[in-house]
Amino acid sequence: MSEGFNTRAIHAGQTPDPTTGAVIPPLYQSTTYAQDGIGGLRNGYEYGRGTNPTRDALQDQLAALEGGAHAYSFSSGLAAEDALIRALLAPGDHIVLGNDAYGGTYRLINKVLSAWGITNAAVDMSDVGALTRAIAAGNTKMVWLETPSNPMMKISDIAAVAQAAHDAGAWLVVDNTFASPYLQQPLALGADIVVHSTTKYIGGHSDAVGGAVILNDDAAAEKIGFIQFAVGAVSAPMEAWLTTRGLKTLGVRMDRHSSNAMAVAKWLRDQPAVENVLYPGLEDHPGHDLAKAQMKDFGGMVSVSFKGGEAAARKVAESTRVFTLAESLGGVESLMNYPSEMTHASVKGTELAVPENLLRLSVGIEDLEDLIADLQQALDQL
Incomplete structure (x- = not known):
């Protein structure tokens, strides 16, 4: 078996x-x-x-x-x-x-x-x-x-x-x-x-x-x-x-990462300050059907761009309390990253450059209500 x-x-x-x-x-x-x-x-x-x-x-x-x-x-x-x-x-x-x-x-x-x-x-x-x-x-x-x-x-x-x-x-x-x-x-x-x-x-x-x-x-x-x-x-x-x-706990963690990320992505999509949410679990994502076919679930990573441009992205990144502003991803704790100046700074000025109004969220396994409240108070700073 x-x-x-x-x-x-x-x-x-x-x-x-x-x-x-x-x-x-x-x-x-x-x-x-x-x-x-x-x-x-x-x-x-x-x-x-x-x-x-x-x-x-x-x-x-x-x-x-x-x-x-x-x-x-x-x-x-x-x-x-x-x-x-x-x-x-x-x-x-x-x-x-x-x-x-x-x-x-x-x-x-x-x-x-x-x-x-x-x-x-x-x-x-x-x-x-x-x-x-x-x-x-x-x-x-x-x-x-x-x-x-x-x-x-x-x-x-x-x-x-x-x-x-x-x-x-x-x-x-x-x-x-x-x-x-x-x-x-x-x-x-x-x-x-x-x-x-x-x-x-x-x-x-x-x-x-x-x-x-x-x-x-x-x-x-x-x-x-x-x-x-x-x-x-x-x-x-x-x-x-x-x-x-x-x-040993990857499976149970990924289930929680995925469910939290889906909820966060849906919430962000409805916020007036948000320009676009990139998450394959959303039905309007161009790769949604393919992701659904070749993945068990959609994962814990969400990227979001802001109508207010670079200034808005930086303000949100520096205003969260539960989401920690840090490099890396995939830990049990939620992280916030500004790729243009952090993980992807090495590709600035090339065709791989990341939009300056974009943040990358590694959605952790904390209580969902606390994650949403943290994002709300950060967006309220705009």
Whole structure:
């Protein structure tokens, strides 16, 4: 019998400790492991950069939840992305990514990896025709997709994008951070590789930075594993343990994030100061039907633009009390972000620039009435 998501989240990689029977496996902080003679490794453990039981448990958990055969845990989401690209691409290769991709991803590809010889094109990934033309224009070896996208909340057809990528002989990588494996399964929809900033919904408590790569291809996995070991940007044992703990409650948290976000989005839509609300759960969102088809629910991220322009957005961002003005997303607490000057400052002046009247809300799991009251008092400041 196939186990359900929440059962796998709680039990995958979590065999009770064989020595004591502890239900929660211990945290292994050791950097090195005793050998039974030269080369006599115990269960493959030698040195902490290469292997660690706590990190291994997290990797088993991630693979089980994304439906992948292999998972690798890194020190951050960007470390995971960098390792993935260096493992599978070579100087001269071309990447197509969304024209509203996360600013850090674009900076990595356009600024850091460009010096290594990687080129890129940014297109509207919800337009498969535009994607196909961009692929044809370059030596494209990888297509990089966010859906929902950050922060414009665009929805792209994963299966259609996968077909376009595969027709060109390119890998399809899906950044599944916004949706989480609970709400969306990119590998089952045709993606080759899934990446996460586990700092966000997977960890869920804003206390552990990390990243992950999950895939099925054995040869590609071997290359990524080599880079993980050789370069060494691995998740530390404590961060891996905290991420595992957070991941066990992902399903119940995402249910609450989604229901709160839907209510907040509907409330914001009715406010006179609001120009537009971007949330795929709203029926007037251009990607609503597609999101409904390929996601279990619509998630906890809401973006909102204001009629009063930049000044209004800044005023609201600096007036909330329950929503904390901060970077990041996906924790149990609600966060407010001004992308133009915060998470997406690195893309100002490019085609990926975020509108200056837009705020991104990471809607937490607090009482809904308190979230609405907080937004109301902030809007009253306008």
